[in-house]
Amino acid sequence: MWNAIQAIRRRLTTQVGRKAVIGIPYGWLLIFFLVPFLIVLKISFSNVVLAMPPVEPILTWGRDQVLQIRVNLSNYTFVFGDRLYVAAFVNSLRVAAVSTLLALLIGYPMAYGIARAQGAWRNILFLLVSLPFFTSFLLRVYAWIGLLGRGGPVNAILMHLGLIQEPIQLLQTDFAVYLGMVYSYLPFMVLPLYSAIEKLDLTLLEAAADLGCRPSKAFFAVTLPLTREGILAGCLLVFIPAVGEYVIPALLGGPDTLMIGRVVWDEFFANRDWPVASALAIVLLLILSVFVLLLQKVQAGEEEPS
Amino acid sequence: MTQQMTETKPSHSEMPYVRIDHVTKRFGSFEAVNQVSLDIEKGEIFCLLGGSGCGKTTLLRMLAGFEEPTEGAIYIDGVDVTSVPPYERPVNMMFQSYALFPHMTVAQNVAFGLRQDGVSKSDALLKVREMLAMVQLEGYESRKPHQLSGGQRQRVALARALVKRPKLLLLDEPLGALDKKLRERTQFELVNLQEKLGVTFVIVTHDQEEAMTLASRLGVMQSGKILQVGSPTDIYEFPNSRYVADFIGSVNLFDGQLTVDEPDHCLIHCEALGLEVHIDHGVSSAPDALVTVALRPEKIRLSREQPAQVENCVQGWVTGVAYLGDSTRFLIQLDNGTQVQVTRPNIDRHDEHLAADERVWAFWEGNSPVVVAR
Numbered sequence: 001m002w003n004a005i006q007a008i009r010r011r012l013t014t015q016v017g018r019k020a021v022i023g024i025p026y027g028w029l030l031i032f033f034l035v036p037f038l039i040v041l042k043i044s045f046s047n048v049v050l051a052m053p054p055v056e057p058i059l060t061w062g063r064d065q066v067l068q069i070r071v072n073l074s075n076y077t078f079v080f081g082d083r084l085y086v087a088a089f090v091n092s093l094r095v096a097a098v099s100t101l102l103a104l105l106i107g108y109p110m111a112y113g114i115a116r117a118q119g120a121w122r123n124i125l126f127l128l129v130s131l132p133f134f135t136s137f138l139l140r141v142y143a144w145i146g147l148l149g150r151g152g153p154v155n156a157i158l159m160h161l162g163l164i165q166e167p168i169q170l171l172q173t174d175f176a177v178y179l180g181m182v183y184s185y186l187p188f189m190v191l192p193l194y195s196a197i198e199k200l201d202l203t204l205l206e207a208a209a210d211l212g213c214r215p216s217k218a219f220f221a222v223t224l225p226l227t228r229e230g231i232l233a234g235c236l237l238v239f240i241p242a243v244g245e246y247v248i249p250a251l252l253g254g255p256d257t258l259m260i261g262r263v264v265w266d267e268f269f270a271n272r273d274w275p276v277a278s279a280l281a282i283v284l285l286l287i288l289s290v291f292v293l294l295l296q297k298v299q300a301g302e303e304e305p306s
Numbered sequence: 307m308t309q310q311m312t313e314t315k316p317s318h319s320e321m322p323y324v325r326i327d328h329v330t331k332r333f334g335s336f337e338a339v340n341q342v343s344l345d346i347e348k349g350e351i352f353c354l355l356g357g358s359g360c361g362k363t364t365l366l367r368m369l370a371g372f373e374e375p376t377e378g379a380i381y382i383d384g385v386d387v388t389s390v391p392p393y394e395r396p397v398n399m400m401f402q403s404y405a406l407f408p409h410m411t412v413a414q415n416v417a418f419g420l421r422q423d424g425v426s427k428s429d430a431l432l433k434v435r436e437m438l439a440m441v442q443l444e445g446y447e448s449r450k451p452h453q454l455s456g457g458q459r460q461r462v463a464l465a466r467a468l469v470k471r472p473k474l475l476l477l478d479e480p481l482g483a484l485d486k487k488l489r490e491r492t493q494f495e496l497v498n499l500q501e502k503l504g505v506t507f508v509i510v511t512h513d514q515e516e517a518m519t520l521a522s523r524l525g526v527m528q529s530g531k532i533l534q535v536g537s538p539t540d541i542y543e544f545p546n547s548r549y550v551a552d553f554i555g556s557v558n559l560f561d562g563q564l565t566v567d568e569p570d571h572c573l574i575h576c577e578a579l580g581l582e583v584h585i586d587h588g589v590s591s592a593p594d595a596l597v598t599v600a601l602r603p604e605k606i607r608l609s610r611e612q613p614a615q616v617e618n619c620v621q622g623w624v625t626g627v628a629y630l631g632d633s634t635r636f637l638i639q640l641d642n643g644t645q646v647q648v649t650r651p652n653i654d655r656h657d658e659h660l661a662a663d664e665r666v667w668a669f670w671e672g673n674s675p676v677v678v679a680r
Contacts, residue, residue, distance in 0.1 A: 206372055207405035209392040211419035211466070221418075225409045 037285075044278035045071045055274050075279035085263065085280065089287070092260040095174075095249075096242035099181035103189040103238050104231065106182065111193035111230075115200075129190050141180055141251050148176055148252070172254035180248040188237040196230020197223070232295055240288055260284055321384050323348040323506060324369070324474060329378035331364050331530075338364040340530035341378075351500055351507040353521035357553070358512060361530040366476050366510045370399045383473050393422075398472040402479045404463035406451040412438070412462050413447035419470045437465040440499065457488050464496075468503060477509045481516055493519045514554050518542070526550050548678050551600040558601045558646055561680060564591055574599055574677065578644040584617035586672035596680050603649040605674040608636065608660060609667045619669040622646065624662050636660060638668050 047056040060068045079085045114125040132140060147154055148170040155167040170176055200223060208218040224231075246261030253259070260280065267277035322345035331339040339361040346352045354362040367373045368380060371392035379388045387395055398419065406415050413434050420430040438444055441461040451459055460483070467475055480496065481489040497520060500507050511517050517524050518538045525535040526549075534546045545551035552559060562576035562583065572589050573582040576599055583599050591597065613619055625645075626637030629652075636648040646668055660666060 201403070201405070203401055203403055203405040204407060206370075206392070207399075207401060207407070208418070209372075210370060210397070210399045211470070212393050212422035213418070214393055217422075222407060226407075 040278045040281055043274050044075055044282050045073070046275045046278075047072055048273055048275060053274065054272050072275070075275045076283070078276060079279050079283060084258070085260075088258045088260045088263045089283070091258045092243050092245075092284075093287070095177060095181065095259060096239050096245075099178055099185065099242050100189075100235050100239045102178065102182045103186050104235060107186055107189035107193055107234065108231075110186075111190045111197050114190070114194050115197040126194070129187050129194075132187060137184065138247060141184065141247055144176070144180055144183070144252060145171060148179075171252060172257075174253070174257060176252035177249050177257055177259075180252045181242055181245065184248060185238040185242060188241075189234040192233035192237065193227065193230045196227040196233075200226055229299070232299060236292065236295065239291070243288060244284055321381065322346065323350075323383060324508070325379075325381040326365070326369075327379045327381065329365070329368060329375045329380065331361075331368060331373060332376045337530050339368070339375075342530070342532055343378075344525060344532060344535065346506065346508065348506055349504050351497065351509065351520055351522045353509045353511060353517040353524035354527055355511060355514060355517040355524050355553075356527035360527040362510045362512075362527045363478065365527075366399075366478060366508065369474065369508060370397055370476055371395045396473040397476060398467040398470055398474075399476040400463045400467045400478065400480055402482060404451075404459050404483075406459060406462055406466070408451050411448050411450055412443065412454070415451070415462055416466045416469050419466065423470070433469055434465075437469045440468075440502075441465045456483055456485075457492070460484060460492065464499075468499070468505065471503070472505060475505050475507050477507060479511050479513070479516075480509060482511070482513070489516070496520060518554075526553060528553075543676070545600060545676060545678060548598050548600070548680065551598075551676060551678055556603050556647055556649070558603065558606075560599045560601070560644075562597055562599055564589065564593065564595045564597055567591060567593060571672070572677075578640075578642070579620055580640065580642050580644075581618075581620060583675060584672050585675055585677060589677050591677075597677050598680050600676045600678055601670060601674060603635070603647040604633075604651070606646065606648045606668050606670045608638070608648055608650060609669070610660070610664065611667070613667055613669045615669060618672065618674075619667060620646070621665070621667050624660050624664045624666055627660065627662055629659075634659065638666060 042058055043055050046058055048054055049056050056070075058070055060070070062068050110129070114122055114129070117125055146152055149155070150167040150169075150171075152170075154170060155164075158164045159167070204222050204226070205215075205218055208222050209215065213221060244261045244264075245259065246265055249257045249259040249262055250265070253262075264277050264280050264284075267273045267280065271277075324344075324346035326342055326344040326346075329339055329342050330337065342361075342365060354365060356362045364373060368375055369382075371387070371390060371394075374389060379386055381387065382396065387397075407418065410418065413431070416434045416437055417427075417430040420433060421427075425433070434447070435444075438447065441464055443458060443461050443465065446454070446458065446462075451462065454462065460480070464480075467477075481492055484492060493516070507520075509517070509520055511520075521538055523535060523537055524541060525532045526541060527533065528549055534541060534550050536544075541550060542554055545554065548559065551557050560576040560578045560583070562574040562578075564572060565575050565582060566573040567588055567590065569588045569590075571587065572585050574585065574597060575582050585599075589597070607613075620640055622638040622640040622644075624636055625639045626635075628635040631652070633649050633651045636650065638646045638648055640646065648668060
C-alpha cells in the first residue's frame with residue numbers, strides 16, 4: 001500500500017518535475033525571444049513615419065469600427081533588390097564561414113590537447129579557455145585596437161624582427177576582422193569539441209591500432225567521425241553569431257568591410273528606417289534557420305542509415 | 307633496449323610460438339608484471355587467470371603492443387616484437403568492451419583491419435561474408451553495433467579480430483558481458499572456432515569457470531607473477547600453493563604440521579580437525595614442516611553411520627544446507643567448532659537428504675587432500 005502511494009507520488013513528482021524543467025526555459029524563450037521576434041516581424045511589414053516610434057502601426061481602427069491591417073511587403077522587395085544588401089549578406093556569410101573554419105582548425109587541436117591532458121592540467125587548461133569570459137567582450141575587442149595600431153606592439157615586434165621597415169596597416173582590414181572573430185569565438189568552438197573528444201572511448205583507438213591502423217589514419221577513420229557532433233555544435237555556435245556580428249567589424253574592420261550587422265545598425269540608427277532594418281533582420285534569421293535545419297537533416301540522415 | 311634484445315635473441319631453432327622472456331612492467335614505482343617468463347605453443351588456448359590487479363591484463367596489453375615492457379622481451383613466431391607498435395604486429399585482440407566502431411556497420415567493422423592492409427573492397431567483402439557466416443551473423447552486414455544484442459556484438463568483435471587470421475588472438479574477458487546461458491553456449495563455439503582456424507588464443511579472465519572450460523593450459527597470476535602453469539586438471543587437482551588452491555574452486559584449508567613423512571604415506575597433525583590427516587604419499591619435506599592441507603568439498607563424503615575406515619574421519623553437526631539442483635552444499639561444524647564445506651552430487655532423485663542439525667560423519671580418501679606450503 002505504502003509502496004503504491006510512493007510510486008504514484010514519485011510518478012507525479014517526476015511528471016510535474018519534468019514538465020517544469022522543460023517548461024521554465026521554454027517559457028523564458030517564449031517571452032523574451034518569440035515576442036520580440038514578432039514585434040520585429042510586425043515592424044518589417046510597416047512604413048516609416050516621422051514619429052516615436054518611427055513606424056506606422058499595422059493594425060488601425062477605421063472610422064466605422066473596421067479593423068484595418070496593412071501589410072507592406074515593399075521592405076522585402078527593397079532588401080532583395082538592392083545590391084548593397086545582397087553583397088552585405090554574401091560577405092557576412094563568407095566572413096563567418098572563413099572564421100568558423102579557422103576557429104575549427106585552431107580549436108580542434110586545442111580541445112584535443114585539453115581532453116587528453118592529465119588530471120590537474122586539464123582543469124588549468126580548461127580554465128584558461130574560459131578566462132576571456134571574465135572580461136567584457138567589448139573591452140577585449142578594444143584591446144586589439146591598441147595591439148594592432150600603427151604604434152602598437154604587433155607592429156613594433158615585426159619591425160624589431162626586421163620583417164617590415166615601417167608600420168603596416170593592420171587595423172581596419174579584413175585581417176583584423178578575421179583575427180577578432182576567431183579570437184572572440186574560439187572558446188565557443190573549443191568547449192563543445194572538448195566535451196565530444198573527452199567522451200571518445202580510447203579503446204576504439206587501440207582497436208584501430210590493433211587492426212593495423214596507424215595513429216594518423218586512425219584520427220580520420222575514428223576520432224574525427226566520432227566527434228562530428230562536437231564539430232557541428234562548435235561550428236554552429238561560431239557561425240551563427242559571426243554572421244550577424246556587429247562590434248568586431250565596426251571596431252576592427254575598415255569602411256569597406258561590409259557586414260550585415262553593421263548595415264542593420266546603420267538602418268536603425270543612422271537612417272532611422274526601422275522597417276527595412278527589421279526586414280534585414282528577418283531575412284538574416286531565415287538564412288540562418290535554413291543552415292541549422294540543413295545541418296540537423298545531415299545529422300539525422302547519418303544517424304539512421306537505411 | 308633494442309641492443310639488449312638482439313643480444314638475448316636465442317640461437318636455438320626450437321623456439322616456442324610465443325615466448326615471454328623475463329618481462330617486467332613498471333608504472334612509476336608500481337610493478338604490474340614482475341619477471342614473467344612464459345612459453346605458449348602454436349594452436350593452444352592459453353588462459354591467464356587471476357584476480358583484478360594481478361597483472362594479467364597488462365601482460366595481455368604487452369602482447370598486443372599497447373604497453374612496452376620495462377624489461378625483458380616478447381617473441382612471436384621467432385620474431386622479437388618487444389618494441390613493435392600494435393599496428394605492425396601479427397596479433398589481434400578482442401576487447402572486453404568489444405570496442406566496435408559505433409559509426410560503422412557490422413561489415414565495415416569486420417572489414418576495417420583488411421582495408422588497413424590494402425585488401426580491395428570486393429575481396430574484403432568476400433572475407434567478411436565468410437567470417438560472419440562462421441560466427442552465424444549472416445544478414446547482419448548493414449546493421450550498426452547499437453542495433454545488436456550483447457551476444458551479437460561479441461560475435462562481431464570476434465569476427466573482426468579473426469578475419470585477418472592473426473598469429474595470435476588475444477581475448478580480454480571474452481564472455482564477461484554475456485549472461486550465463488549465452489556464456490555456456492559461446493564457450494563451446496569459441497573452442498570449436500579455434501580448432502577450425504588453428505589460431506593461437508591467449509585469454510585473460512578472472513572467471514575460473516571460463517578459464518577451466520576454454521583453456522588447454524592456464525596460468526594463475528597474482529601480484530604480477532605467474533604462480534602455476536598447467537592444464538585445468540593439474541591446477542585444480544594439484545595446486546602448488548595455498549593461493550592457487552583457494553583461488554580455483556572451493557576448498558577447505560587446514561593448517562597443520564608434518565609429523566610423519568615416509569615415501570608411501572605421511573601424517574599431518576591438524577589442530578582444526580582434531581586428527582592426524584593421513585595422506586597416502588610422501589611429500590619429501592623437512593620434518594615438522596608447517597603445511598596446509600587443501601581438501602576440495604566434493605572429495606568429502608558424508609554418512610549418518612560411522613564409516614568403515616578409521617583414518618580421515620571426523621564427526622560434526624550439519625549447520626547449513628544449500629540445495630543447488632545438481633548438487634547440495636553442506637556446512638558441517640565439528641565438535642571443536644571448525645567449519646567444513648562439503649558438496650555432494652544429487653545422483654538419486656529420491657535420496658533421503660541430510661538436513662540441518664543432523665549428526666554426521668565426514669570422511670575422505672587418503673589421496674584426496676593436497677599438501678601445500680603455508
